[in-house]
Amino acid sequence: MTPKDIEMLWQKLADKLNACGDGPTRDIDGWKKVFTEWKSQVRKKARESKPLNELENHVLTATGKIVVEGIATASDKLLQAYIETTDSQKEGLGEVAAGLNAIAKEKIKTRTTQEQYGVYLSFLGKYQYKPDIPEDEFSKMCCLLNTCTGPTHDAQQWKQVFKEWTSKIKITARNIYTHRLRTGGAMLTNNVLTDLENKLLYLINIIVIISMQIPELGLTKSTKPNCKTSLLATKKIKHLKGINKRNRNLKVYRTALAVYAKSAPDIHKLFKSCVDVLSACERLLNLLIAK
Structure with a gap:
């Protein structure tokens, strides 16, 4: 037949x-x-x-x-x-799934914890009116930081961590202030300073951003808005949320692609065997x- x-x-x-x-x-x-x-x-x-x-x-x-x-x-x-x-x-x-989980866990391990930021701010508050924390005190602080939950670094690495954190918070505060000027006082819903970040701004005495005072530090100098609070603020918030979501999805996709690339030959062999x-x-x- x-x-x-x-x-x-x-x-x-x-x-x-x-x-x-x-x-x-x-x-x-x-x-x-x-x-x-x-x-x-x-x-x-x-x-x-x-x-x-x-x-x-x-x-x-x-x-x-x-x-x-x-x-x-x-x-x-x-x-x-x-x-x-x-x-x-x-x-x-x-x-593949185990590899993705391992990458996520490794990233969590290398992230500075809130507890460690709190220790840094407590030492920074003791020497608020000095240019920097004294070297001997900074060494003591590093030993204390390395006993906390989170990553461990030497003194130079901790200085770099807190330098980058301070720079990031300054940029965030500047963006919030600029957004308020443009929208007549509207808040950025996806970009808000935490208590630790507000405390950092207070301790380092950042009172000037683009040559003007900022409300985040309690300096409520009135400023004339450049535009009315309107649909423009809502559209801007939605646009920023969309960008953040796309960036997160792209990051997850790149991570999954990297793991897949390592095991792709084996997966292709298995697929051919199944066929x-x-x-x-x-x-x-x-x-x-x-x-």
Whole structure:
């Protein structure tokens, strides 16, 4: 029989099955899957010496008892290969997920904690009226910081951490102040200073931003707004939220892509193996039908 003849027989069988009573209706592929699973279940019951009903005995006789009697056939080998390939694929995906989690955990470990920022501000408050924290006191502070929850650094690295933090907070305060001038006093909903950040601004006496005083420090000098509070502020907030969301999604995508790039060869091999196994199963089924 040609493949076309076999396909026609399957179509007739599917039509008759779909016309039976109130049972389910499926296409050809659906019925093939049903009978393949049923045949596997019957063979498993026979191997385990469980009682079979008349229909199950008929299936076993029609498809051959050679598998039940313990002789490995091509179908068993293909099924085992398919199971092993599926397990390997799941393992590969698990490794990708584990890699992403490891990257996230590593990033959390290297992030300075609120507790460490608080320790720095307490020392900064003691020497608020001096240009810098004395070296001996800074060394003591570094030892204390390294005992807190969070990353550990030497003195030079801690200086760089707090220098970058101070610069970041100055920029944030400047952006908030500039936004208020442009919108007539509207707040940036996605860019608000925390208590620690406000305390830092107070301790370092940052009172001038773009040659003007800033309300974040308690200096409430009135300024004439450049425009009315209107739809412009709302549009600006929505635009900034959209940019932040896209940046976060892009960062996650880049991280996932980097992990995938490392394991891509293995995943491609697994995919090719799956395709080969499925092709072999299809050929075997065609041979069984032809018999």
